Amino acid sequence: MLNSQRSLSELPKMSAASQVERAVLEEEFNWLLKEEVHAVLKQLQDVLKEASRRFSMPTPGLESQLKQENFILGSSTMDQVKGVLTLQGEALTQADINLKVAKNNQALHFQFREDKQWKLQQIQDARNHVTQALQLLSSHDDSYHFKTGAEVNKLMDAVMLQLTRARNRLTTPASMTLPELATSGLMKMFTPPMPGDVMVNFYINLSKLCLTVYQLHVLPPNTTKNFKPAGSSVLHNPGAMFELNSNRFEVSHVHKVECVVPWLNDTLVFFTISLQLCQQLKDKISVFSSFWNYRPF
Numbered sequence: 001m002l003n004s005q006r007s008l009s010e011l012p013k014m015s016a017a018s019q020v021e022r023a024v025l026e027e028e029f030n031w032l033l034k035e036e037v038h039a040v041l042k043q044l045q046d047v048l049k050e051a052s053r054r055f056s057m058p059t060p061g062l063e064s065q066l067k068q069e070n071f072i073l074g075s076s077t078m079d080q081v082k083g084v085l086t087l088q089g090e091a092l093t094q095a096d097i098n099l100k101v102a103k104n105n106q107a108l109h110f111q112f113r114e115d116k117q118w119k120l121q122q123i124q125d126a127r128n129h130v131t132q133a134l135q136l137l138s139s140h141d142d143s144y145h146f147k148t149g150a151e152v153n154k155l156m157d158a159v160m161l162q163l164t165r166a167r168n169r170l171t172t173p174a175s176m177t178l179p180e181l182a183t184s185g186l187m188k189m190f191t192p193p194m195p196g197d198v199m200v201n202f203y204i205n206l207s208k209l210c211l212t213v214y215q216l217h218v219l220p221p222n223t224t225k226n227f228k229p230a231g232s233s234v235l236h237n238p239g240a241m242f243e244l245n246s247n248r249f250e251v252s253h254v255h256k257v258e259c260v261v262p263w264l265n266d267t268l269v270f271f272t273i274s275l276q277l278c279q280q281l282k283d284k285i286s287v288f289s290s291f292w293n294y295r296p297f
Contacts, residue, residue: 029288033146040281044159044274045137048130051270054263055127056089068093071259073211081213081255085202090123092202095189099198099213099255108198110190118186122169122204126267129166133159133274149285156278163278167271170264173203173210175232178242178251181214197249203234207265208258215253223248 056066066089073083079100086094095118099108112118136159146152176184181199194200199214212235219225219241227248230240240251 029149033149033152036284037146037152037281038140038142038144040277041137041140044277045134047270047274047277048134048137051267051274052127052130052134054267054270055123055130069261071209071261073097073209073257073259080253081211081257083211083257085209085211085259087120087209087261088117090120090127092118092120095202095211097190097200097211097213101215108195110192110194112189113191116189118189118202120202120204122173123264126166126169129162129169133162133166136162149289152285153282156282160275160278163271163275167268167275170204170268171206173205173234175234176201177232178214178230178236178240178249179244180232182242182244204261204264205234205258207260207262207268209261209264210256210258213255214251215255216249217252219248219250221248225250 068086068088071085071087073081073085081097081099083095083097085092085096092112094112096111097109099110100106101108136155140146140155178199181187181201184201186200186202187194197216197218199216201212201214203210203212214236219227227241227243229242230236233240235256236251236254238251238254242249
């Protein structure tokens with residue numbers, strides 16, 4: 001009984017202490033909303049501007065022209081496919097490919113027609129998402145006053161969504177069916193024209209620019225082989241089958257070569273840093289929110 005009475009007598013003191021603590025926390029939280037949030041937004045803008053700059057590096061001395069970079073494709077384990085790709089921002093402006101055909105060891109050579117270039121949609125989409133993230137951040141300049149933690153979280157969620165989409169475009173190449181590859185505009189870009197039993201595909205995987213070459217053979221109309229069309233995939237394996245214009249094909253050989261694009265690696269690092277900054281700010285907001293929701297009495 002005495003313990004119960006003592007507890008009741010201490011309630012006003014505890015409540016007063018709690019009120020002081022709450023006042024201090026409210027002051028800290030207001031400082032967070034007024035000062036620290038804007039400091040983080042400035043950091044985010046600086047990092048994402050660097051990321052954005054990587055997508056459009058100018059030629060030294062020619063600021064109006066995007067820098068052209070040549071990348072040598074090859075593999076230490078095979079020499080069936082070799083090539084040189086010229087990348088200018090989001091566009092492949094030239095591709096020079098040498099292919100040794102397995103069945104007769106014949107050497108084939110293809111390159112882009114002079115009037116053609118191939119847009120890498122993954123790079124274009126990633127850049128657009130970075131631009132959207134920067135627009136979200138710039139819409140809340142230093143004069144803007146955030147009133148609640150929920151408002152900050154909403155902005156961080158929107159920015160993180162754009163950054164996650166940008167990163168996913170570079171880390172997750174599009175899946176395609178073999179008929180889609182066979183009829184894509186890429187197949188019409190080369191001189192001399194690609195033969196009907198060869199297909200190619202370009203894509204980005206993380207910081208790598210990849211080239212896949214498929215060699216095909218036509219399945220006889222009266223074949224007893226169990227025909228099962230392959231589904232959609234980033235990389236199809238030998239034995240994959242498909243039908244096009246009443247003809248049935250099977251993939252006989254697959255050759256994949258790649259090269260590292262250093263500025264794509266930089267960009268992925270900037271995405272990671274930016275996502276961490278967003279999450280750290282959300283975590284700080286969460287600490288205050290958990291206190292407001294805690295009621296000891």
